[in-house]
Amino acid sequence: xxxxxxxxxxxxxxxxxxxxxxxxxxxxxxxxxxxxxxxxxxxxxxxxxxxxxxxxxxxxxxxxxxxxxxxxxxxxxxxxxxxxxxxxxxxxxxxxxxxxxxxxxxxxxxxxxxxxxxxxxxxxxxxxxxxxxxxxxxxxxxxxxxxxxxxxxxxxxxxxxxxxxxxxxxxxxxxxxxxxxxxxxxxxxxxxxxxxxxxxxxxxxxxxxxxxxxxxxxxxxxxxxxxxxxxxxxxxxxxxx
Amino acid sequence: xxxxxxxxxxxxxxxxxxxxxxxxxxxxxxxxxxxxxxxxxxxxxxxxxxxxxxxxxxxxxxxxxxxxxxxxxxxxxxxxxxxxxxxxxxxxxxxxxxxxxxxxxxxxxxxxxxxxxxxxxxxxxxxxxxxxxxxxxxxxxxxxxxxxxxxxxxxxxxxxxxxxxxxxxxxxxxxxxxxxxxxxxxxxxxxxxxxxxxxxxxxxxxxxxxxxxxxxxxxxxxxxxxxxxxxxxxxxxxxxx
Numbered sequence: 001x002x003x004x005x006x007x008x009x010x011x012x013x014x015x016x017x018x019x020x021x022x023x024x025x026x027x028x029x030x031x032x033x034x035x036x037x038x039x040x041x042x043x044x045x046x047x048x049x050x051x052x053x054x055x056x057x058x059x060x061x062x063x064x065x066x067x068x069x070x071x072x073x074x075x076x077x078x079x080x081x082x083x084x085x086x087x088x089x090x091x092x093x094x095x096x097x098x099x100x101x102x103x104x105x106x107x108x109x110x111x112x113x114x115x116x117x118x119x120x121x122x123x124x125x126x127x128x129x130x131x132x133x134x135x136x137x138x139x140x141x142x143x144x145x146x147x148x149x150x151x152x153x154x155x156x157x158x159x160x161x162x163x164x165x166x167x168x169x170x171x172x173x174x175x176x177x178x179x180x181x182x183x184x185x186x187x188x189x190x191x192x193x194x195x196x197x198x199x200x201x202x203x204x205x206x207x208x209x210x211x212x213x214x215x216x217x218x219x220x221x222x223x224x225x226x227x228x229x230x231x232x233x234x235x236x237x238x239x240x241x
Numbered sequence: 242x243x244x245x246x247x248x249x250x251x252x253x254x255x256x257x258x259x260x261x262x263x264x265x266x267x268x269x270x271x272x273x274x275x276x277x278x279x280x281x282x283x284x285x286x287x288x289x290x291x292x293x294x295x296x297x298x299x300x301x302x303x304x305x306x307x308x309x310x311x312x313x314x315x316x317x318x319x320x321x322x323x324x325x326x327x328x329x330x331x332x333x334x335x336x337x338x339x340x341x342x343x344x345x346x347x348x349x350x351x352x353x354x355x356x357x358x359x360x361x362x363x364x365x366x367x368x369x370x371x372x373x374x375x376x377x378x379x380x381x382x383x384x385x386x387x388x389x390x391x392x393x394x395x396x397x398x399x400x401x402x403x404x405x406x407x408x409x410x411x412x413x414x415x416x417x418x419x420x421x422x423x424x425x426x427x428x429x430x431x432x433x434x435x436x437x438x439x440x441x442x443x444x445x446x447x448x449x450x451x452x453x454x455x456x457x458x459x460x461x462x463x464x465x466x467x468x469x470x471x472x473x474x475x476x477x478x479x480x481x482x
Contacts, residue, residue, distance in 0.1 A: 133390060133415075137390045148382060149374060149390070150390040150391065154413070172373075172395070173374070
């Protein structure tokens with residue numbers, strides 16, 4: 001292990017895309033639900049559009065254009081627009097709530113639970129996600145993610161990449177910035193974490209966007225961050241956990 | 242199960258005294274440490290005095306006489322007074338920090354881990370303690386407490402029995418008040434939880450104060466709270482988990 005990583009005591013994780021496969025999970029539920037409801041929808045497009053709506057909505061919060069809004073509620077707002085656009089009608093309130101909560105039922109990547117379980121034996125592990133606490137808690141129960149604590153955006157009412165979120169990680173864990181490592185598949189998240197003094201670990205998730213047209217997955221070269229890994233088990237290996 | 246408990250989705254716990262045996266743990270470390278340092282101290286009295294100092298310090302925060310102060314820091318403030326009073330001199334800063342963090346190394350009661358593990362399969366479980374997040378996180382790692390999330394005083398910068406702490410439990414879990422049950426060995430905690438609309442479960446901990454002169458453990462009769470239990474495994478049994 002690199003000497004500068006020997007002092008790391010906690011690893012905090014981005015979740016959507018880094019720990020769980022949001023796209024395949026939303027598509028799978030959409031397909032099953034569409035068949036039951038006899039809907040003819042391109043669920044890949046539906047999933048991508050739902051995810052695409054997330055950043056502009058969060059940016060409105062970040063710029064103070066709308067008050068603090070939980071990610072669950074942002075998911076619901078975007079869903080309402082998508083239902084109109086895809087001409088899906090007649091849903092009950094209960095169905096809308098259940099469908100919004102598909103984001104609480106996302107499958108972990110195949111290496112996530114094993115990697116986190118290994119890391120937990122040596123380090124404090126916690127999500128540092130834009131997802132609210134209830135969403136993260138339910139998602140973790142659904143996928144068996146063995147976090148020590150749930151940290152993230154809601155505790156400070158700021159969305160990443162606002163600096164406040166990264167600062168809150170070492171503040172709440174009572175650690176120094178360099179004792180906390182941000183782990184993510186997205187370089188913008190890691191750059192912001194580094195600016196706040198955290199260590200950084202990149203996790204390569206080449207399948208995050210499937211074959212979809214929405215985005216090219218981020219990649220990184222050795223040396224771009226404190227650690228570059230291909231999975232959470234690889235991360236655990238490199239952190240000697 | 243009583244019909245009014247069928248809607249409970251989350252159980253939140255007081256921790257010091259309810260989940261962990263603070264007194265025996267602090268005494269045991271004190272005895273070992275005192276032998277190593279050749280100190281002649283009544284460690285039962287030391288532990289009780291440390292615990293007794295906690296409520297007046299929190300009350301100063303609750304009344305606004307001092308700004309928000311984490312429980313770790315309150316423990317340190319009381320320790321400084323006790324060191325003078327018991328004439329313990331010459332501790333390094335590192336030793337003082339380690340000794341303050343004895344509160345992060347408290348042993349669970351013998352039924353706690355089994356009871357929580359059973360409850361976790363059916364319910365969301367989280368501490369709702371006056372301990373700060375770092376303290377709770379380390380304490381849970383030390384004792385193997387399998388929480389789904391860490392809730393509590395620090396998230397809202399209020400100490401129990403302030404109403405804000407109980408309200409935060411259902412707020413952060415995105416539940417209705419009556420879907421959350423407060424579980425504690427202390428009736429004052431449960432009375433405050435009830436006033437905030439939560440369900441209440443009493444857990445009898447007759448050994449919390451040992452044979453010490455400090456306090457008589459609380460007791461409850463059937464009907465005093467929504468549920469009255471003798472241990473966390475008994476609570477799990479009654480909640481059909």
